[in-house]
Amino acid sequence: MPEIQYREDPTDQEVKRKFNSKDSSKFFDPCQDAADRSLKCLRRNMGDRDMCVDYFQAYRDCKKKWIEDRKAERWKHAMGSLGFSHEEASDGTSKSSGEAEK
Template sequence: MSSSESPAADGPNTKGPWTEETKRKFETKSKSQYFDPCQDAAARSIRCLKRNNGDREMCGEYFQAYRDCRQAWMDKRREERRKAGYLF
């Protein structure tokens, strides 16, 4: 595993999934278009599965990195919606 593929690369020293750029992309996308700022973490977990012949136990750190990314993204979106006056 190279350092660029390491789940630790998503650590606290890197910018989170919800930056001004990702916010702009999310808000300007069409309603039918899917947008995931954590796609990089998802791709790493899929590569790990392929590399390990589908053995999920070998890729737990990658799955957790993706879950952490998604949680940070959803928390930030929720916070911004609350600030904007939305109820949900």
């Protein structure tokens, strides 16, 4: 059976725009298409989860990618607000002026 890919890219600029422009009380799931397809598969196969494993995996992969991207964005924003440069924020390390090089 071929691997099922999710259609949406949770790190796409359009998805980020929608996420950032939504009301704070609104729920936003960039992987909703993958979730809907996995539920349709369950209905089609009368609840047989074994028949829909690929759909579940596509949803998990999408969510994992989305969560990792959100963590990286929050980390970059937090490090930037503390005064670190983007290079230091991206690799998670920084050297203080008093720290000795080894």
